[in-house]
Amino acid sequence: MIKAQVQPTATGAILFDAAQMPVAEEKWFQQSTDAHAAPDDAGGRGSVYFLDAPFGACVLRHYRRGGFVSNFNKERYLWSGRNRTRAFQEFRLLAKLHEAGLPVPSPLMARYTRRGLVYRADLITGQIPGSRTLAVRLAARDLDAALAIRVGRMLAGFHAHGLWHADLNAHNILVDAGGKVWLIDFDRCRLRKPAMSWQQGNLDRLLRSLRKLKAAKVLPEFESVFWHPMLAAYHRSLSDRYARGGR
Template structure:
Protein backbone atom coordinates (compact mmCIF):
# COMPACT_ATOMS: atom_id res chain seq x y z
CA UNK A 1 0.00 0.00 0.00
CA UNK A 2 1.30 3.46 -0.95
CA UNK A 3 0.58 6.12 1.65
CA UNK A 4 -0.65 9.58 0.60
CA UNK A 5 1.53 12.57 1.38
CA UNK A 6 0.47 16.13 2.32
CA UNK A 7 1.42 18.90 -0.08
CA UNK A 8 3.69 20.59 2.46
CA UNK A 9 5.63 17.40 3.26
CA UNK A 10 9.02 17.67 1.50
CA UNK A 11 10.61 14.69 3.20
CA UNK A 12 11.73 11.74 1.02
CA UNK A 13 9.20 8.97 0.48
CA UNK A 14 10.45 5.53 -0.51
CA UNK A 15 8.81 2.93 -2.70
CA UNK A 16 11.04 -0.15 -2.55
CA UNK A 17 10.98 -3.36 -4.53
CA UNK A 18 9.75 -6.33 -2.50
CA UNK A 19 13.25 -7.67 -1.84
CA UNK A 20 14.32 -4.30 -0.39
CA UNK A 21 11.09 -3.22 1.36
CA UNK A 22 12.53 -3.25 4.88
CA UNK A 23 16.08 -2.31 3.95
CA UNK A 24 15.99 0.59 1.47
CA UNK A 25 17.16 3.96 2.83
CA UNK A 26 16.49 7.49 1.62
CA UNK A 27 20.17 8.44 1.96
CA UNK A 28 21.01 6.05 -0.88
CA UNK A 29 19.53 8.65 -3.24
CA UNK A 30 21.84 11.48 -2.13
CA UNK A 31 24.56 11.59 -4.80
CA UNK A 32 26.87 13.64 -2.58
CA UNK A 33 27.18 10.79 -0.05
CA UNK A 34 29.11 8.76 -2.63
CA UNK A 35 31.65 11.52 -3.29
CA UNK A 36 34.13 10.76 -6.06
CA UNK A 37 32.84 7.17 -6.16
CA UNK A 38 29.68 8.32 -7.96
CA UNK A 39 30.63 7.95 -11.62
CA UNK A 40 28.45 9.97 -14.04
CA UNK A 41 26.91 8.06 -16.92
CA UNK A 42 27.56 10.22 -19.93
CA UNK A 43 25.32 8.81 -22.64
CA UNK A 44 21.70 7.79 -23.06
CA UNK A 45 18.51 9.14 -21.55
CA UNK A 46 17.64 12.60 -20.18
CA UNK A 47 18.04 11.74 -16.52
CA UNK A 48 21.06 12.57 -14.40
CA UNK A 49 22.54 9.13 -13.72
CA UNK A 50 25.51 7.72 -11.86
CA UNK A 51 27.15 4.38 -11.16
CA UNK A 52 27.20 3.95 -7.39
CA UNK A 53 28.08 1.29 -4.82
CA UNK A 54 26.44 0.76 -1.45
CA UNK A 55 24.79 -1.82 0.81
CA UNK A 56 22.76 -2.80 -2.26
CA UNK A 57 25.93 -3.67 -4.22
CA UNK A 58 26.68 -2.12 -7.62
CA UNK A 59 23.84 0.14 -8.67
CA UNK A 60 22.67 2.85 -11.03
CA UNK A 61 21.12 5.96 -9.49
CA UNK A 62 18.99 8.05 -11.81
CA UNK A 63 17.26 11.34 -11.00
CA UNK A 64 14.31 11.95 -13.30
CA UNK A 65 14.73 14.89 -15.62
CA UNK A 66 12.36 16.39 -18.14
CA UNK A 67 13.02 16.85 -21.84
CA UNK A 68 11.17 18.65 -24.62
CA UNK A 69 9.12 21.80 -24.23
CA UNK A 70 8.20 21.16 -20.60
CA UNK A 71 11.88 21.35 -19.67
CA UNK A 72 11.66 25.11 -20.27
CA UNK A 73 9.44 25.35 -17.20
CA UNK A 74 11.33 22.87 -15.03
CA UNK A 75 13.84 20.12 -15.76
CA UNK A 76 13.21 18.15 -12.57
CA UNK A 77 9.65 18.79 -11.40
CA UNK A 78 6.50 16.92 -12.39
CA UNK A 79 2.84 17.55 -11.60
CA UNK A 80 1.76 15.63 -8.50
CA UNK A 81 -1.16 13.32 -9.28
CA UNK A 82 -0.78 10.98 -6.32
CA UNK A 83 1.82 8.47 -5.20
CA UNK A 84 0.60 5.70 -7.49
CA UNK A 85 1.24 7.96 -10.48
CA UNK A 86 4.75 9.01 -9.45
CA UNK A 87 7.21 8.03 -12.16
CA UNK A 88 9.53 6.21 -9.78
CA UNK A 89 6.67 4.15 -8.33
CA UNK A 90 5.43 3.11 -11.75
CA UNK A 91 8.90 2.22 -12.98
CA UNK A 92 9.78 0.16 -9.90
CA UNK A 93 6.52 -1.77 -10.21
CA UNK A 94 6.97 -2.34 -13.95
CA UNK A 95 10.57 -3.51 -13.57
CA UNK A 96 9.48 -5.92 -10.82
CA UNK A 97 6.84 -7.37 -13.14
CA UNK A 98 9.31 -7.73 -15.99
CA UNK A 99 11.92 -9.38 -13.77
CA UNK A 100 9.26 -11.78 -12.43
CA UNK A 101 8.45 -12.70 -16.04
CA UNK A 102 12.10 -13.54 -16.65
CA UNK A 103 12.70 -10.60 -18.96
CA UNK A 104 16.16 -8.98 -19.09
CA UNK A 105 15.87 -5.60 -17.39
CA UNK A 106 17.76 -4.06 -14.44
CA UNK A 107 16.42 -5.30 -11.12
CA UNK A 108 14.79 -2.40 -9.25
CA UNK A 109 15.90 -1.56 -5.72
CA UNK A 110 13.75 1.45 -4.83
CA UNK A 111 12.35 4.76 -5.95
CA UNK A 112 11.97 7.97 -3.97
CA UNK A 113 9.91 11.11 -4.40
CA UNK A 114 9.93 14.54 -2.76
CA UNK A 115 6.74 16.62 -2.67
CA UNK A 116 6.89 20.35 -3.41
CA UNK A 117 3.32 21.61 -3.29
CA UNK A 118 1.61 20.67 -6.55
CA UNK A 119 4.89 19.33 -7.94
CA UNK A 120 7.38 16.59 -7.07
CA UNK A 121 10.87 15.33 -7.88
CA UNK A 122 11.84 11.67 -8.09
CA UNK A 123 14.76 9.27 -8.41
CA UNK A 124 15.27 5.57 -9.07
CA UNK A 125 17.92 3.10 -7.86
CA UNK A 126 18.51 -0.14 -9.78
CA UNK A 127 21.01 -2.96 -9.77
CA UNK A 128 23.82 -2.39 -12.23
CA UNK A 129 23.89 -4.70 -15.26
CA UNK A 130 27.37 -5.92 -16.31
CA UNK A 131 27.52 -4.32 -19.77
CA UNK A 132 29.83 -4.77 -22.71
CA UNK A 133 28.39 -1.93 -24.84
CA UNK A 134 25.16 -0.43 -26.13
CA UNK A 135 23.81 -1.30 -29.57
CA UNK A 136 24.91 2.03 -31.05
CA UNK A 137 28.54 1.39 -30.10
CA UNK A 138 28.41 -2.22 -31.30
CA UNK A 139 27.08 -1.16 -34.70
CA UNK A 140 29.76 1.50 -35.03
CA UNK A 141 32.48 -0.96 -34.08
CA UNK A 142 31.46 -3.65 -36.56
CA UNK A 143 28.06 -3.38 -38.20
CA UNK A 144 28.22 -6.87 -39.71
CA UNK A 145 29.00 -8.54 -36.37
CA UNK A 146 26.59 -6.49 -34.25
CA UNK A 147 24.08 -8.71 -32.36
CA UNK A 148 21.16 -8.04 -34.69
CA UNK A 149 19.56 -11.47 -34.26
CA UNK A 150 19.93 -11.44 -30.47
CA UNK A 151 18.30 -8.01 -30.27
CA UNK A 152 15.42 -9.11 -32.50
CA UNK A 153 14.77 -12.26 -30.46
CA UNK A 154 14.94 -10.29 -27.19
CA UNK A 155 12.49 -7.67 -28.43
CA UNK A 156 10.10 -10.49 -29.33
CA UNK A 157 10.22 -11.75 -25.74
CA UNK A 158 9.10 -8.33 -24.48
CA UNK A 159 6.47 -7.96 -27.18
CA UNK A 160 5.01 -11.41 -26.50
CA UNK A 161 4.68 -10.36 -22.87
CA UNK A 162 3.01 -7.11 -23.96
CA UNK A 163 5.73 -4.81 -22.59
CA UNK A 164 5.82 -1.46 -24.40
CA UNK A 165 9.03 0.57 -24.21
CA UNK A 166 8.23 4.26 -24.83
CA UNK A 167 11.76 5.24 -25.92
CA UNK A 168 13.37 2.27 -27.64
CA UNK A 169 16.59 3.76 -29.00
CA UNK A 170 20.00 2.24 -29.60
CA UNK A 171 21.39 3.60 -26.31
CA UNK A 172 18.74 1.71 -24.34
CA UNK A 173 19.64 -1.67 -25.87
CA UNK A 174 22.67 -3.13 -24.07
CA UNK A 175 24.76 -6.21 -24.66
CA UNK A 176 25.82 -7.74 -21.36
CA UNK A 177 29.24 -9.21 -20.72
CA UNK A 178 27.67 -12.68 -21.02
CA UNK A 179 26.49 -11.83 -24.54
CA UNK A 180 22.80 -11.44 -23.66
CA UNK A 181 20.67 -8.35 -24.37
CA UNK A 182 19.11 -6.08 -21.73
CA UNK A 183 16.66 -3.20 -22.25
CA UNK A 184 16.96 -0.20 -19.93
CA UNK A 185 15.16 3.10 -19.21
CA UNK A 186 11.58 1.97 -18.68
CA UNK A 187 10.28 5.36 -17.51
CA UNK A 188 6.66 5.63 -18.75
CA UNK A 189 6.77 2.01 -19.94
CA UNK A 190 3.68 -0.20 -19.71
CA UNK A 191 2.75 -3.88 -19.93
CA UNK A 192 -0.30 -5.98 -20.69
CA UNK A 193 -0.70 -5.05 -24.36
CA UNK A 194 -1.66 -7.51 -27.05
CA UNK A 195 1.05 -7.65 -29.73
CA UNK A 196 0.15 -5.39 -32.64
CA UNK A 197 1.23 -2.42 -34.72
CA UNK A 198 2.95 -0.86 -31.71
CA UNK A 199 5.62 -3.58 -31.91
CA UNK A 200 6.53 -2.54 -35.46
CA UNK A 201 6.51 1.11 -34.37
CA UNK A 202 9.00 0.35 -31.58
CA UNK A 203 11.37 -1.37 -33.98
CA UNK A 204 11.04 1.52 -36.43
CA UNK A 205 11.93 3.93 -33.63
CA UNK A 206 15.04 1.88 -32.88
CA UNK A 207 16.01 1.99 -36.56
CA UNK A 208 15.57 5.78 -36.70
CA UNK A 209 17.87 6.23 -33.73
CA UNK A 210 20.55 4.10 -35.42
CA UNK A 211 20.27 6.04 -38.66
CA UNK A 212 20.38 9.38 -36.86
CA UNK A 213 23.79 8.68 -35.35
CA UNK A 214 25.15 6.22 -37.92
CA UNK A 215 28.46 8.07 -38.54
CA UNK A 216 30.50 5.94 -41.00
CA UNK A 217 27.86 3.19 -41.29
CA UNK A 218 25.99 3.46 -44.58
CA UNK A 219 22.19 3.35 -44.80
CA UNK A 220 22.52 0.14 -46.84
CA UNK A 221 24.57 -1.53 -44.10
CA UNK A 222 22.08 -0.38 -41.50
CA UNK A 223 19.24 -1.70 -43.61
CA UNK A 224 20.89 -5.12 -43.86
CA UNK A 225 21.35 -5.25 -40.10
CA UNK A 226 17.76 -4.23 -39.41
CA UNK A 227 16.53 -6.84 -41.88
CA UNK A 228 18.38 -9.48 -39.83
CA UNK A 229 16.87 -8.06 -36.64
CA UNK A 230 13.34 -8.11 -38.05
CA UNK A 231 13.75 -11.66 -39.38
CA UNK A 232 14.86 -12.87 -35.94
CA UNK A 233 11.98 -10.97 -34.34
CA UNK A 234 9.41 -12.53 -36.68
CA UNK A 235 10.80 -16.02 -36.08
CA UNK A 236 10.70 -15.56 -32.31
CA UNK A 237 7.20 -14.08 -32.38
CA UNK A 238 5.97 -17.08 -34.35
CA UNK A 239 7.63 -19.65 -32.12
CA UNK A 240 6.10 -21.36 -29.09
CA UNK A 241 8.46 -19.35 -26.85
CA UNK A 242 10.87 -16.55 -27.65
CA UNK A 243 14.53 -17.49 -27.30
CA UNK A 244 16.19 -16.59 -24.04
Protein backbone atom coordinates in the same frame (compact mmCIF):
# COMPACT_ATOMS: atom_id res chain seq x y z
CA MET B 1 11.33 -12.57 -5.47
CA ILE B 2 10.90 -8.81 -5.16
CA LYS B 3 9.19 -7.69 -1.95
CA ALA B 4 8.00 -4.15 -2.62
CA GLN B 5 7.45 -2.02 0.48
CA VAL B 6 6.76 1.69 0.96
CA GLN B 7 8.67 3.69 3.55
CA PRO B 8 7.51 7.27 4.29
CA THR B 9 10.09 10.05 4.43
CA ALA B 10 9.94 13.62 5.68
CA THR B 11 9.14 14.94 2.20
CA GLY B 12 7.66 11.94 0.37
CA ALA B 13 8.24 8.20 0.30
CA ILE B 14 10.54 5.42 -0.92
CA LEU B 15 9.37 2.21 -2.57
CA PHE B 16 12.03 -0.47 -2.11
CA ASP B 17 12.76 -4.18 -2.40
CA ALA B 18 12.71 -5.48 1.17
CA ALA B 19 14.31 -8.71 -0.04
CA GLN B 20 17.49 -6.73 -0.77
CA MET B 21 17.58 -4.40 2.26
CA PRO B 22 15.78 -4.19 5.62
CA VAL B 23 15.16 -0.44 5.34
CA ALA B 24 15.59 2.15 2.61
CA GLU B 25 18.14 4.85 3.33
CA GLU B 26 17.76 8.19 1.59
CA LYS B 27 21.51 8.68 1.52
CA TRP B 28 21.73 6.44 -1.56
CA PHE B 29 19.82 9.02 -3.55
CA GLN B 30 22.43 11.70 -2.89
CA GLN B 31 24.95 12.35 -5.63
CA SER B 32 27.79 11.62 -3.24
CA THR B 33 31.49 11.32 -3.93
CA ASP B 34 30.94 7.56 -4.05
CA ALA B 35 28.86 7.95 -7.23
CA HIS B 36 30.26 8.77 -10.63
CA ALA B 37 28.41 10.05 -13.65
CA ALA B 38 27.56 7.66 -16.44
CA PRO B 39 28.94 8.40 -19.90
CA ASP B 40 26.97 10.68 -22.18
CA ASP B 41 25.85 7.63 -24.13
CA ALA B 42 23.83 6.36 -21.16
CA GLY B 43 20.64 7.41 -22.95
CA GLY B 44 17.34 8.51 -21.49
CA ARG B 45 16.45 11.96 -20.21
CA GLY B 46 17.49 11.45 -16.60
CA SER B 47 20.75 12.23 -14.86
CA VAL B 48 22.47 8.87 -14.41
CA TYR B 49 25.08 7.92 -11.80
CA PHE B 50 26.82 4.67 -10.93
CA LEU B 51 27.38 3.77 -7.29
CA ASP B 52 28.35 0.85 -5.06
CA ALA B 53 26.09 -0.08 -2.15
CA PRO B 54 25.84 -3.00 0.30
CA PHE B 55 23.14 -4.44 -1.95
CA GLY B 56 25.39 -4.34 -5.02
CA ALA B 57 26.51 -2.13 -7.89
CA CYS B 58 23.69 0.24 -8.80
CA VAL B 59 22.52 2.87 -11.22
CA LEU B 60 20.86 6.00 -9.84
CA ARG B 61 18.67 7.98 -12.22
CA HIS B 62 17.13 11.36 -11.47
CA TYR B 63 14.05 12.01 -13.58
CA ARG B 64 14.29 15.05 -15.84
CA ARG B 65 11.86 16.54 -18.33
CA GLY B 66 12.49 16.39 -22.06
CA GLY B 67 11.37 18.40 -25.05
CA PHE B 68 10.20 22.00 -25.05
CA VAL B 69 8.92 21.89 -21.46
CA SER B 70 12.46 21.28 -20.19
CA ASN B 71 13.34 24.88 -21.12
CA PHE B 72 11.39 26.13 -18.11
CA ASN B 73 10.78 23.00 -16.00
CA LYS B 74 13.66 20.56 -15.81
CA GLU B 75 12.64 18.13 -13.06
CA ARG B 76 9.22 18.89 -11.56
CA TYR B 77 6.12 16.79 -12.23
CA LEU B 78 2.50 17.48 -11.37
CA TRP B 79 1.37 15.59 -8.26
CA SER B 80 -1.55 13.23 -8.84
CA GLY B 81 -0.97 10.63 -6.13
CA ARG B 82 1.81 8.41 -4.82
CA ASN B 83 1.09 5.47 -7.09
CA ARG B 84 1.13 7.67 -10.18
CA THR B 85 4.60 9.09 -9.64
CA ARG B 86 7.00 8.24 -12.46
CA ALA B 87 9.44 6.45 -10.16
CA PHE B 88 6.85 4.25 -8.43
CA GLN B 89 5.26 3.29 -11.75
CA GLU B 90 8.61 2.35 -13.29
CA PHE B 91 9.66 0.38 -10.19
CA ARG B 92 6.45 -1.67 -10.26
CA LEU B 93 6.66 -2.31 -14.00
CA LEU B 94 10.29 -3.40 -13.64
CA ALA B 95 9.27 -5.75 -10.84
CA LYS B 96 6.64 -7.39 -13.06
CA LEU B 97 9.06 -7.78 -15.96
CA HIS B 98 11.82 -9.05 -13.68
CA GLU B 99 9.49 -11.64 -12.13
CA ALA B 100 8.49 -12.74 -15.65
CA GLY B 101 12.14 -13.57 -16.36
CA LEU B 102 12.68 -10.81 -18.91
CA PRO B 103 16.17 -9.23 -19.19
CA VAL B 104 15.73 -6.00 -17.22
CA PRO B 105 17.72 -4.43 -14.38
CA SER B 106 16.39 -5.32 -10.94
CA PRO B 107 14.45 -2.49 -9.26
CA LEU B 108 15.92 -1.59 -5.86
CA MET B 109 14.54 1.78 -4.72
CA ALA B 110 12.24 4.47 -6.07
CA ARG B 111 11.75 7.82 -4.36
CA TYR B 112 9.63 10.91 -4.74
CA THR B 113 9.93 14.17 -2.84
CA ARG B 114 6.82 16.33 -2.86
CA ARG B 115 6.36 20.04 -2.43
CA GLY B 116 2.80 21.24 -2.80
CA LEU B 117 1.41 20.34 -6.21
CA VAL B 118 4.70 19.12 -7.70
CA TYR B 119 7.21 16.37 -7.02
CA ARG B 120 10.68 15.20 -8.05
CA ALA B 121 11.66 11.56 -8.49
CA ASP B 122 14.60 9.15 -8.54
CA LEU B 123 15.10 5.45 -9.26
CA ILE B 124 17.87 3.04 -8.28
CA THR B 125 18.29 -0.22 -10.19
CA GLY B 126 20.87 -2.95 -10.33
CA GLN B 127 23.82 -2.33 -12.62
CA ILE B 128 24.49 -4.61 -15.60
CA PRO B 129 28.28 -5.12 -15.33
CA GLY B 130 30.46 -4.83 -18.39
CA SER B 131 27.63 -3.76 -20.64
CA ARG B 132 27.75 -1.52 -23.70
CA THR B 133 24.82 0.06 -25.47
CA LEU B 134 23.86 -0.83 -29.00
CA ALA B 135 24.84 2.73 -29.92
CA VAL B 136 28.38 2.16 -28.63
CA ARG B 137 28.60 -1.18 -30.41
CA LEU B 138 27.53 0.55 -33.63
CA ALA B 139 30.14 3.29 -33.24
CA ALA B 140 32.78 0.58 -32.77
CA ARG B 141 31.43 -1.25 -35.85
CA ASP B 142 30.81 -4.18 -33.57
CA LEU B 143 27.47 -5.34 -34.97
CA ASP B 144 26.93 -8.67 -36.68
CA ALA B 145 24.17 -11.11 -37.56
CA ALA B 146 24.65 -13.16 -34.37
CA LEU B 147 24.03 -10.08 -32.21
CA ALA B 148 21.14 -9.07 -34.47
CA ILE B 149 19.44 -12.40 -33.83
CA ARG B 150 19.80 -12.00 -30.05
CA VAL B 151 18.41 -8.46 -30.19
CA GLY B 152 15.46 -9.61 -32.30
CA ARG B 153 14.63 -12.45 -29.93
CA MET B 154 14.92 -10.13 -26.93
CA LEU B 155 12.50 -7.60 -28.42
CA ALA B 156 10.07 -10.35 -29.39
CA GLY B 157 10.05 -11.59 -25.80
CA PHE B 158 9.05 -8.18 -24.49
CA HIS B 159 6.42 -7.62 -27.17
CA ALA B 160 4.89 -11.05 -26.63
CA HIS B 161 4.59 -10.13 -22.97
CA GLY B 162 2.79 -6.94 -24.00
CA LEU B 163 5.51 -4.42 -23.16
CA TRP B 164 5.21 -1.16 -25.10
CA HIS B 165 8.44 0.80 -24.75
CA ALA B 166 8.02 4.57 -24.80
CA ASP B 167 11.55 5.25 -26.02
CA LEU B 168 13.01 2.20 -27.76
CA ASN B 169 16.34 3.37 -29.10
CA ALA B 170 19.94 2.23 -29.50
CA HIS B 171 20.93 3.75 -26.14
CA ASN B 172 18.38 1.67 -24.22
CA ILE B 173 19.54 -1.72 -25.50
CA LEU B 174 22.54 -3.10 -23.61
CA VAL B 175 24.83 -6.03 -24.40
CA ASP B 176 26.74 -7.41 -21.42
CA ALA B 177 30.20 -8.98 -21.37
CA GLY B 178 28.71 -12.42 -21.95
CA GLY B 179 26.72 -11.29 -24.97
CA LYS B 180 23.32 -11.22 -23.27
CA VAL B 181 20.99 -8.47 -24.49
CA TRP B 182 19.07 -6.30 -22.02
CA LEU B 183 16.46 -3.55 -22.22
CA ILE B 184 16.50 -0.51 -19.92
CA ASP B 185 14.68 2.80 -19.20
CA PHE B 186 11.01 1.98 -18.65
CA ASP B 187 9.81 5.48 -17.79
CA ARG B 188 6.29 5.93 -19.23
CA CYS B 189 6.28 2.36 -20.58
CA ARG B 190 3.26 0.13 -20.03
CA LEU B 191 1.82 -3.31 -20.63
CA ARG B 192 -0.69 -3.60 -23.47
CA LYS B 193 -2.46 -6.31 -25.40
CA PRO B 194 0.02 -7.47 -28.07
CA ALA B 195 -0.80 -5.94 -31.46
CA MET B 196 1.39 -5.54 -34.54
CA SER B 197 0.45 -1.85 -34.89
CA TRP B 198 2.21 -0.66 -31.72
CA GLN B 199 4.88 -3.33 -31.98
CA GLN B 200 5.82 -2.06 -35.44
CA GLY B 201 5.83 1.46 -34.04
CA ASN B 202 8.44 0.39 -31.49
CA LEU B 203 10.60 -1.15 -34.21
CA ASP B 204 10.27 1.96 -36.37
CA ARG B 205 11.43 4.09 -33.45
CA LEU B 206 14.49 1.90 -32.98
CA LEU B 207 15.34 2.16 -36.67
CA ARG B 208 15.01 5.95 -36.56
CA SER B 209 17.43 6.10 -33.64
CA LEU B 210 19.96 3.97 -35.54
CA ARG B 211 19.61 6.14 -38.61
CA LYS B 212 20.10 9.21 -36.45
CA LEU B 213 23.40 7.64 -35.42
CA LYS B 214 24.22 7.33 -39.14
CA ALA B 215 24.23 3.54 -39.03
CA ALA B 216 24.49 3.13 -42.81
CA LYS B 217 27.50 5.43 -42.94
CA VAL B 218 29.31 3.90 -39.96
CA LEU B 219 28.53 0.39 -41.15
CA PRO B 220 27.70 0.38 -44.88
CA GLU B 221 26.32 -3.16 -44.68
CA PHE B 222 24.14 -2.25 -41.68
CA GLU B 223 20.83 -3.34 -43.18
CA SER B 224 22.01 -6.68 -44.56
CA VAL B 225 24.30 -7.56 -41.65
CA PHE B 226 22.20 -6.32 -38.76
CA TRP B 227 18.75 -4.86 -39.38
CA HIS B 228 17.25 -7.52 -41.66
CA PRO B 229 18.60 -10.46 -39.60
CA MET B 230 17.21 -8.76 -36.49
CA LEU B 231 13.75 -8.38 -38.04
CA ALA B 232 13.80 -11.98 -39.26
CA ALA B 233 14.72 -13.26 -35.78
CA TYR B 234 12.07 -11.02 -34.21
CA HIS B 235 9.23 -12.25 -36.41
CA ARG B 236 10.37 -15.87 -36.23
CA SER B 237 10.50 -15.71 -32.44
CA LEU B 238 7.05 -14.15 -32.22
CA SER B 239 5.61 -16.77 -34.57
CA ASP B 240 7.14 -19.58 -32.51
CA ARG B 241 5.75 -18.14 -29.30
CA TYR B 242 2.24 -17.73 -30.66
CA ALA B 243 2.37 -21.20 -32.22
CA ARG B 244 3.05 -22.58 -28.75
CA GLY B 245 -0.01 -20.67 -27.56
CA GLY B 246 1.69 -18.45 -25.00
CA ARG B 247 4.47 -16.02 -24.17
